[in-house]
Amino acid sequence: MxxxxxxxxxxxxxxxxxxxxRLKKFAxxxxLEEGEALSCMFKNFDSVINKDTFGHCLKIFQTGLPCRNQ
Structure with a gap:
């Protein structure tokens, strides 16, 4: 087993x-449990993402974040 x-x-x-x-639905x-689903996604990150569009999606996501104090 x-x-x-x-x-x-x-x-x-x-x-x-x-x-x-989306994480809950995937899990x-x-x-899988939610932690296991996250582990699976990050362990296989390069296979999961579309490398051609990920950079663009990341930039769009970043523009929606509030300003952070650093």
């Missing part, structure tokens, strides 16, 4: 409501 993935690293995460709903469709 397959042993369940052990999640060893934890960190606080802030997500948009749309992003969180449910994949029969």
């Amino acid at each position: 397959h042993k369940r993935l052990r999640l060893k690293r934890r960190f606080p995460v802030a997500m948009t409501e749309d992003g969180y709903r 449910q469709d994949s029969h």
